[in-house]
Amino acid sequence: MSRLWRASPLTYCALIAATVMSLFPIYWMFVVASRSSDAMGQLPPPMTPGGNLGANIARLFDNTDAYFLTGLINSAIVATTVTVSVVFFCSLAGFAFAKLRFRGRNAMLMVIIATMMVPTQLGVIPLYILMTKLNLNDRLPAVILPALVTGFGVFMMRQYAGQAVSTELIEAARVDGCGTARIYWNVVVPALRPAAAVLGLLTFMTTWNDFLWPYAVLNDPENPTVQLSLRALSDGYYQDMSQVFTGTAIATLPLLLVFVLFGRQIIGGIMEGAVKA
Amino acid sequence: MALQLDAHPPATPAPRKTRPPRSGRLSRIDAKYSPYLYIAPFFVIFAIFGAWPLAYTFWVSLHDWDLLGTDPTFIGADNYTQLLVDSDFWHSVVNTLGIFVISTVPQLLLALWLANLLNRHLRFRTGWRMAVLVPNVTSTAAVAIVFGVLFGREFGMVNWMLDLVGLDPIGWKSDRFASWVAISAMVDWRWTGYNALIFLAAMQAIPRDLYEAAAIDGANRARQFWAVTVPLLKPTIIFCVIISTIGGLQLFTEPRLFHSGTNAIRGGPMRESQTLTMYMFENAFAPYYNFGYGSAVAWLLFALIAIVAAINVLIIRRLGAGARPKIGGRKGGPQ
Numbered sequence: 001m002s003r004l005w006r007a008s009p010l011t012y013c014a015l016i017a018a019t020v021m022s023l024f025p026i027y028w029m030f031v032v033a034s035r036s037s038d039a040m041g042q043l044p045p046p047m048t049p050g051g052n053l054g055a056n057i058a059r060l061f062d063n064t065d066a067y068f069l070t071g072l073i074n075s076a077i078v079a080t081t082v083t084v085s086v087v088f089f090c091s092l093a094g095f096a097f098a099k100l101r102f103r104g105r106n107a108m109l110m111v112i113i114a115t116m117m118v119p120t121q122l123g124v125i126p127l128y129i130l131m132t133k134l135n136l137n138d139r140l141p142a143v144i145l146p147a148l149v150t151g152f153g154v155f156m157m158r159q160y161a162g163q164a165v166s167t168e169l170i171e172a173a174r175v176d177g178c179g180t181a182r183i184y185w186n187v188v189v190p191a192l193r194p195a196a197a198v199l200g201l202l203t204f205m206t207t208w209n210d211f212l213w214p215y216a217v218l219n220d221p222e223n224p225t226v227q228l229s230l231r232a233l234s235d236g237y238y239q240d241m242s243q244v245f246t247g248t249a250i251a252t253l254p255l256l257l258v259f260v261l262f263g264r265q266i267i268g269g270i271m272e273g274a275v276k277a
Numbered sequence: 278m279a280l281q282l283d284a285h286p287p288a289t290p291a292p293r294k295t296r297p298p299r300s301g302r303l304s305r306i307d308a309k310y311s312p313y314l315y316i317a318p319f320f321v322i323f324a325i326f327g328a329w330p331l332a333y334t335f336w337v338s339l340h341d342w343d344l345l346g347t348d349p350t351f352i353g354a355d356n357y358t359q360l361l362v363d364s365d366f367w368h369s370v371v372n373t374l375g376i377f378v379i380s381t382v383p384q385l386l387l388a389l390w391l392a393n394l395l396n397r398h399l400r401f402r403t404g405w406r407m408a409v410l411v412p413n414v415t416s417t418a419a420v421a422i423v424f425g426v427l428f429g430r431e432f433g434m435v436n437w438m439l440d441l442v443g444l445d446p447i448g449w450k451s452d453r454f455a456s457w458v459a460i461s462a463m464v465d466w467r468w469t470g471y472n473a474l475i476f477l478a479a480m481q482a483i484p485r486d487l488y489e490a491a492a493i494d495g496a497n498r499a500r501q502f503w504a505v506t507v508p509l510l511k512p513t514i515i516f517c518v519i520i521s522t523i524g525g526l527q528l529f530t531e532p533r534l535f536h537s538g539t540n541a542i543r544g545g546p547m548r549e550s551q552t553l554t555m556y557m558f559e560n561a562f563a564p565y566y567n568f569g570y571g572s573a574v575a576w577l578l579f580a581l582i583a584i585v586a587a588i589n590v591l592i593i594r595r596l597g598a599g600a601r602p603k604i605g606g607r608k609g610g611p612q
Contacts, residue, residue, distance in 0.1 A: 007394075015408075018391060025424065044437065121529075121554050122579050149322050180312075248419030255414050259407070271478035
């Protein structure tokens with residue numbers, strides 16, 4: 001390769017600087033989370049972890065304003081349910097759009113793509129009214145139901161199914177007497193597995209991270225998602241910042257864990273999506 | 278005997294050899310209708326939780342619709358006319374646009390530069406990519422709280438560092454412009470790496486012989502970047518600008534959690550960094566519960582997003598018009 005593409009020491013310096021900038025706030029979050037609450041008042045600020053993490057965690061879970069454990073469990077329930085549902089319904093619809101012939105296919109796909117451009121804010125108030133009428137306010141189904149299937153997911157699975165699922169295989173299965181449901185399960189699902197994994201990861205992270213809609217619909221402080229617990233913690237009047245930071249660290253941990261385990265796939269998914277957009 | 282080429286079924290169905298006729302009919306019904314079954318979940322969910330709310334927001338916005346009031350009264354466009362003279366509303370529009378501009382512009386420029394760095398032959402390729410993407414996979418709420426502390430007035434690390442270099446502390450939460458900068462820093466921290474990866478993907482699709490040719494013509498790296506890379510990235514840049522526009526104008530979690538306490542939803546005591554979405558929440562939910570007014574804000578937000586997105590596209594088209602080389606046609610794919 002030509003020297004045009006060689007990375008100079010300067011390139012590495014710049015990348016190291018970018019990495020430090022990226023990681024520092026997260027690192028510092030863990031530093032404060034592991035120290036006593038007076039760490040916040042110290043100048044220069046402490047830069048190494050202390051030994052108070054256990055005590056902070058105990059205080060956090062005892063805090064009766066935050067309902068942090070409930071928040072964690074609720075977030076796990078919501079994110080898991082939504083992820084399973086999104087992967088299933090989006091792969092089903094993506095398969096139909098990519099490989100099945102039916103009347104109105106293109107028009108319906110256009111509708112789905114158009115829905116991706118509607119901002120969430122526009123629906124918040126009527127959704128709130130709807131959930132009140134359905135008696136779901138302050139309950140988890142209110143958070144789960146609107147997220148069960150996404151236009152982005154359908155579009156992504158359609159793109160992937162178009163090239164990853166072999167048409168010959170589908171036809172062969174049809175000749176052998178398979179119905180479309182069996183074709184989906186035995187031919188399409190195995191082929192879609194990599195894309196389904198990426199969609200699942202992205203969906204889990206987005207759902208775990210969501211703040212706006214739960215903030216609107218879950219007003220009962222005793223039944224929050226973990227992000228709402230964080231809000232309750234940070235809006236409180238105590239100066240116990242190490243406890244708050246323990247909360248932010250624990251709320252971020254599942255996301256970081258998923259990223260460490262599946263970072264390669266997530267990066268691949270983001271970059272793939274961009275090329276085809 | 279003529280071959281029957283059109284879609285009409287023959288008058289008497291030909292006897293099937295491989296399957297009994299009953300399952301043949303079933304499988305035809307299956308092939309014809311099951312696709313609708315597979316895409317139905319999306320349309321059902323979207324109809325209930327997406328399309329209906331969309332139309333209903335508009336309907337609500339034409340009413341004096343109070344949470345406690347039993348029956349809402351139709352007031353036509355009153356909410357809108359009231360909004361147009363509502364100085365708090367315009368204040369939040371300016372905040373939103375201000376934060377959007379000072380976050381998006383540096384973010385996309387930085388992302389371009391970062392992508393250019395990542396597009397070299399690097400050791401630990403995946404490691405660098407993961408490092409720049411980490412901010413994007415953290416919890417927004419958590420990060421907003423952490424940044425809120427970093428930008429604290431008394432003990433915040435940013436002010437401490439300013440002090441080290443002999444600068445006066447800045448009231449990041451009480452000064453309007455400073456709070457915009459702090460919130461933009463958060464947004465940039467979160468999204469620069471994400472955009473960089475999208476740019477990187479597009480850069481890798483640019484044929485490398487273009488750069489060889491440019492180098493032979495005497496173009497240095499900077500010139501190659503502006504004359505080859507940027508013009509060929511135009512579709513991707515437009516994509517990123519639009520995504521950032523939609524995201525930036527909807528900003529809520531970061532400014533909401535940057536502030537804490539009683540004035541949090543106002544973005545500070547003087548509404549220093551109250552965005553449009555926060556203003557919508559303030560009116561639609563606690564403390565006012567005025568659904569009609571909140572809905573009108575939501576629709577104007579939507580209009581604002583559409584207008585800004587259109588302006589963006591126009592500007593980028595115009596900017597790139599002269600610089601675009603003819604080689605774009607060589608790729609052959611849809612642009």
